[in-house]
Amino acid sequence: MTEQPYQDQNPYQQGYDPQWQQAYDDQYAQQYTQQWQGQTWETQVQPVQPPVSYQPQQEQPQAQPYGYPHHQHQQAQPQPQSYVQAPEEVRHTDTPAPDAAPAYGPATVAGNSRITDAQRARLEGRSPIIEPGMQPAALTALLGLLLSGAAAVGSYALLVPLVALQAVTAAGWFRLNGMWPARQGIALAFLGAVVADVVLLVAGRGHGPAAILGTLGVWVLLSLVLQLRSHADPDERMYGLMATVASAALAIVAAGYLAADADAVTVGAAAVAVAVLARALPLPTPASVVVSLLAAAGAGIAVGGMTDFGTKGAVLGAAAAACALIGHRVASYDYPSRFVHFTAGVALPLSAAAPVVWVLGRALG
Known part of the structure; x- marks a missing residue:
């Protein structure tokens, strides 16, 4: 005979005697209490896994308001609370003061803008200037010596290192302004430099100013027309126009080496090579500038003695050398990358010195 559930043995449902009913209830209550205490003891103390019949008791956090103290439920609150407040702490500790730069902050999950290395350096009181160093200076010196030697050979020999200088100038200026890749702008600026070179070779050194200024004017107009056809935002179009015009101007002005007297190119390019090497020496900036100018003057005397x-x-x-140091300083601005050092840092000193070599070469020659 199978055992029936407790509700089938209820004395109220079966009509039993009240005295027997009371005794039965007391006995069953004592038995149920002992079983409940036994289950609680095994669940809390023994390190064994509870039986399958005890699995519903694993969801105790939901039943805590009914059978457990409330402080056990509150102990689970600090961990998610500290996780939620973490971005606020980061924002308060890393964001600069409102009077310093309210528009910038660290890149966090809270949505703050990413601050650049140059901006962080300024906020921390450090200089955002990083000079190219000795390796780019050595490349500048090599390119300057090639210009100096090729000028003594002839205009067509000078054209080879000059075209390389103009290409590096165009690419370096765009990268220095943070615009990369900018293939159309670089190609446009370099094309303007090549056109100026061709016009100078055809017209001759006597028509140098007209060839350079005429090419520069045409390329400014061409850059303006191309930017007006762009579908970018007005601010981006203006920024791209200024970068394209400046890059084309520097690359075209470098053609002044073709327009200048050959002896002036020989002296000036050699002086720039020496000046940039002296500037890369590990000296304080004022002393380095003075040493660089003195070294360039000495190189001008030495090389000038070989010419007229x-x-x-x-x-x-x-x-x-003074113009070359200005170009060197521009290439060191605003935490430039290694690519900037090996493009703008190499080319700008020589490109910036080209107008002075042409003007003083005509005046002193």
Whole structure:
């Protein structure tokens, strides 16, 4: 005979005697209490896995308001609370003061803007200037010596290192302004430099100013027309126009080496090579600048003695070195990358010195 459930043995449903009913209830209550205490003891103390019949008791956090103290439920609150407040702590500790730069902050999950290395350096009181160093200076010196030697050979020999200089100038200026890749702008600026070179070779050195300024004017107009056809935002179009015009201007002005006297190119390019190497020496900035100018003047005298310039080469060499140091300083601005150092850092000193070499070469020669 199978055992029936407790509800089938209920004395109220079966009509049993009240005295027997009371005794039966007391006995069953004592038995149920002992079983409940036994289950609780085994669940809390013994490290064994509870039987299958006890699995519903694993969801105790939901039943805690009814059978457990409330402080056990509150102990689980700090961990998610600290996780939610973590972005607020990061934002308060890393975001600069409102009077310093309220528009920038660290890149966090809270949605703050990413701050650049140069901006962080300024906020921390550090200089955002990183000079190219000795390796780019050595490349500049090599390119300058090639220009100096090729100028003594002839215009067509000078054209080879000059085209390389103009290409690196166009690419380096766009990268220095954070615009990369900018294939159309670089190609446009380099094409303007090549056109200026061709016009100079055809027209001759006597028509150098007209060839350079005419090409530059046409390319400014062409850059303006191309930017007006762009579908970018107005601010982006203006920024792209300025970068394209400046890059084309620097690359075209570098053609001044073709327009200048050959002896002036020989002296000026050699002086720039020496000046950039001296500037890369591990010296304080003021002392490095002075040493660089003096070294360039000495190189101008030495190389000028091999040409018709003589001692006047010191003036040409010092002036060319001064312009080269300006280009070197521009290539060091705003935490430039290694690619900037090996493009703009190499080309800008020589490109910036080209107008002075042409002007002083005509004046002193």
